[in-house]
Amino acid sequence: MTSDETNEAPAPVAAVAATAPLLGSMWPEVDKALDGITARGEQGVLDVIVHIPPTEIIRGLRALKADTKLKFDYLRSLTAVDNEEEGIDIVYHLYSTTGRHNLTVKSTLAPDHLFIDSATTVWRAANWLERETAEMFGVRFNGHPDPRTLLMPEDMDDTFPLRKDHPLAEIEVLQGEGMGYADGDGEDQ
């Protein structure tokens, strides 16, 4: 309902090291377009990032597409980021071919409720992108016209490779320092 303009998002996934102000960016117009939708904005490294809850995401995307000044008619990319305990973020990268501006829209799904509405009704480009996100992360896109696996084999629809708890095989270092088996994580995270 209300949207707050904050520079300091409470421990989100992508907090910029130096807090960048939202003034001077397109946030005011985005805020106006998303009137009536819970939206929280922050400034990323390049784009403005808008957080919308999953229940209102399609209304928000439609509003952004329909807005006469912003006119986000091009869906660049649709993917997800697995934040382990904090849930899975569905990330939409939007672009306006007429206005030449970008926007990143994020929607966080709780780890036990991985359902979100499909954006295929807004842009047809979302079709295959959502199929891939669904099979890689185990997210269900409600209303998707063709929910088959895209890259994974058809019978492997219960493993979600890009989740953080899906293991990678041990990496064998064959030359240089650290010969022998290294575990999947390095020294830093």
Add this chain to the structure above:
Amino acid sequence: MPTGLFGLNPWLDGVIRLLIIVGLMTVVAMGLIYIERKVLGRFHARIGPQRTGPFGLLQSVADALKLVGKEDLRPRNADPWTFEFGPYLVFIPIFLGFVVSPFMAGFTVRVLDLGILYFVAVSSVSIVGWVMAGWGSDNRYAMIGGMRAAAQAISYELPFVLSLLSVSMLAGTLNINEIVEAQTSVPNIVWQPLAFIIFFIAALAELNRPPFDIPVGESEVVGGPFVEYSGIRWSMFFLGEYASLFIMSILISALFLGGYEWPFGTQLGIGWQLVLTVIKASMLIFLIIWVRASVPRLRIDQLMGYAWKILLPLSLLQVLVNGFVLVYDLPKLLLTAAGLGGVFLLVWLTEHAITRPRESRATAAATAATLQSEAAS
């Protein structure tokens, strides 16, 4: 013309002639394969076979040995009779077409009074073999290729026959040797340029050579009717294709370019006549390979449209003009003038057909889009 070549019993003589044909055909086909690879290589800015034997001359022999040694695969669900007999039905008629090819005076295997009719009838049988191969292979690509081959052969049969008809009208006979001997002073191409071009195009289509090779379109149906054949059976198709290429070139050079008769006449010994025939056939073969290296492939509906809507009316026109000139005994130069006019008309019509605005495809796409949106909703 001697009934016995070696003065032997005519049956034995016939068998010897058949063996000569078979041997000659195989050697000729293998030689043509080598020539095509070399010439095509030169068009492609590369050299072609060069390692097997001096200048790669033994490449065809190596290919033949390899094909003989391959396993003879047969799909489990292939129809046994059509699959087995398809290849035979493709290349036997071609061997039969060899019978009337005039290489030199007095040495045709059999001079038939209905030579042209015989040739056309016999060469049309091979298309049955293509369809049998396509159907019997139990493979969708093969079936599509077989259907395409049948449609193409039927479409181009008419311009083929009508241009042959124009030439025989000029000579007044269907006997190929007599047509050749009627060209002592002027080859037929001078009187019938339009018929020559139409016959050349129709011959390319009958041979399934590019740009009319959509039944064997390598980049889509990957071999068409022959996709399930391997080893010796496949080599029969291959040999048949090159043998018919050779025979068609001999025929074109005999009917339009004067064969062994022009320009020196029969005073030339039979050795030189053979050389002359081979030179003319080689020029045509080079032209056919040149066309293969340069031109994309026509789609099946464009191909058939071209035959029925452009080549057929023009060949009928040619026959009409021939009849007019010959019945009323007008000077033959009129034929040349009409022929050249016809050639320009052909070129103009082709150009116009390519560049006319294409509403039909757009409406097809539009209806497809509405179908699709209805299906999706």
Add this chain to the structure above:
Amino acid sequence: MVIESAHEFETQDLLLNVGPQHPSTHGVFRMVMQVDGEVVRDIIPYIGYLHRGAEKLCETMDYRQGIGFMDRTEYLAAMNAELSYVMAVEKLAELEVPDRAQWIRMILVELNRLSSHLMFMGAFGIDVGVFGTPFIYAWREREAIIDLFEEISGDRMMYAYLRPGGLAWDVPANFVPRCREVLTAVRQGIADFDGLLTKNEIFIARTQGIGIVSAADAIDFGMSGPSIRASGVPLDVRREEPYLKYDEIKWDVITATEGDVYARYLCRLAEMRESVKIVEQCLDRLQPGPIMPEKMPRMLRTPPGEVYIRTEAPRGEFGIYMVSKGGNRPYRLKVRSACLSNLQALKHMSVGLYVADAIIVLGSIDIVLSEVDR
């Protein structure tokens, strides 16, 4: 398996399986075409045969190891793929790339665009049916470009030459004259293709009016690259969000209006000429200088943040979405592949055309499966 269709003559539609092993699917790609006679009624593409899990693997690689992965993600335009990746790292780590490295990067990226478009010309010629001739012409010119790349980076295809911050090592001393030699050869190659195919009547008859995408549909599908520019949308990342030095030289965005296969072919042909122009201007502006910033850490670490960087690969917009939580490896790397988005429109473009046309439409989208599947 056949599907009954609602016809008066009770014909049956044929399910034709094209691929994954097929000479004209440009890689391991499978599509099932529902064909009524010769007319395509439906196409169901199946991809994923070349999926190697590049995104997951890059989460365990540090920022230098990941460059090799980006090569293999798009092997025909490897420089472009590497460029997106290193630009993302540079943005996160706030590295300043020296000028010389930027000019050289531009030259390499445009040369790679040339070699990729040449490959398209060759493969497209085979699809249309000219056996061999355009293919060999394309390969002759590509050899010139790839030889140059081998002299610079040591590898013909998987270069791994760009690094976050600049280049791995400086180019050889004879780089500029060699480039000019390569450009001479490529100009001849472009003229050869133009002469062979552009005005050929059969080629025009095969490609005009086929596979039309309207501008609005193309934007809705998220297409990019020459496929969308041929529909009249002047969407070129180099013009919209200039990176490297594209805003400092003169070049044009090539568009066409019809949106059919012929228009895409013409766009790519003209883009090759533009690339030659760009490389020449870059060669004129190349100055000696450093190729890496002075104080590069041995192990590059980035502060937390996320960034989406896009560059104009030969096939469209190649995007890298990189999320970093500190450390020397990305937390999440997403490769936005141009070919995947372009391929979505295949069904839209080909329904209602003939089988032979559908093959040509697929060829004109110019996919490389390693980018589709990653």
